Amino acid sequence: MNFHGTEVRQKAVTLLRDGVRNADVARRLGIPLGTVGYWKHMDRAARGGCPGRVQPPCPRCEGELDSAAYAYLLGLYLGDGHIVQNRAMRVPSLSVSCADAHPGLMDECEKAMRAVFPGNSVCRVRRKGCHEVKLYSKHLWCLFPQHGPGRKHERKIALEPWQQEIVDARPWEFVRGLIHSDGCRIVNWTTRTVGGVRKRYEYPRFFFTNVSDDIRKLYTDTLDKLGVGWTHCTRGGDPYNISVAKKAHVALLDAHVGPKH
Structure with missing residues (x-):
């Protein structure tokens, strides 16, 4: 298994924030495409850009029940x-x-x-x-x-x-x-x-x-x-x-x- 240091990860995240495609980042830095996608997801989640699926509220306890x-x-x-x-x-x-x-x-x-x-x-x-x-x-x-x-x-x-x-x-x-x-x-x-x-x-x-x-x-x-x-x-x-x-x-x-x- 290959481990990528903090410097490589930061370079990838910087490129991704600049709008570079996942595949281009992976090819440029020589890292797996899946790793790039995971880093992108984690970076967005840390910045509140990927909060995950929001569960609908309870129609009785938190909403207005019809x-x-x-x-x-x-x-x-x-x-x-x-x-x-x-x-x-x-x-x-x-x-x-x-x-x-x-x-x-x-x-x-x-x-x-x-x-x-x-x-x-x-x-x-x-x-x-x-x-x-x-x-x-x-x-x-x-x-x-x-x-x-x-x-x-x-x-x-x-x-x-x-x-x-x-x-x-x-x-x-x-x-x-x-x-x-x-x-x-x-x-x-x-x-x-x-x-x-x-x-x-x-x-x-x-x-x-x-x-x-x-x-x-x-x-x-x-x-x-x-x-x-x-x-x-x-x-x-x-x-x-x-x-x-x-x-x-x-x-x-x-x-x-x-x-x-």
Whole structure:
């Protein structure tokens, strides 16, 4: 290994500051091109010209959190989102799975992520039948304290006081996020005999299905505050489904949530 003295290094740095190309400095002084590049980087860093990558601030602790976008994204996260930190990655990632059948939902999810994390990049990762809308941020633990080991329905899910304040202020956005993740709008039908003639009647309703008792309660508690009536619709004895079927209340959800698209 060749070691270059302080005099050689100073000559190289002087030439680099004068605008001489790295390759010309290396050739003139007879030193490796990589060494010249390293000296240039270290000199710029010492003078504050190469500070390195600036990490975006925490949108909650150091910035202004977009409460509407956050309430919607929180609903999506509780339904179809997860946070992962692989050993190879120092920064955790937030992913929300969106079915390919709902491209509009992907757009809404990406829009919300960009609004909540304006300093971070958002990407889409193709999976079988869906895409993961994804971003990396070291502030995910702060924004989503519900993260923990295991599946959501196997651990306690409760909102922090500051999160509850946002949900109380933006209840429709929160409900919209939950329904867009684990809900749907369908049209049921039934038959009635009127004047001796059997007629078919159709009526819309909203379903929300989640195995977690805590997440379902967050949904129904918010519906209660909004004055939206709901009922449990069990399947096989499991109360995983929340139904909103009254005409006036379905109209409210249509106005504020709308169908997935």
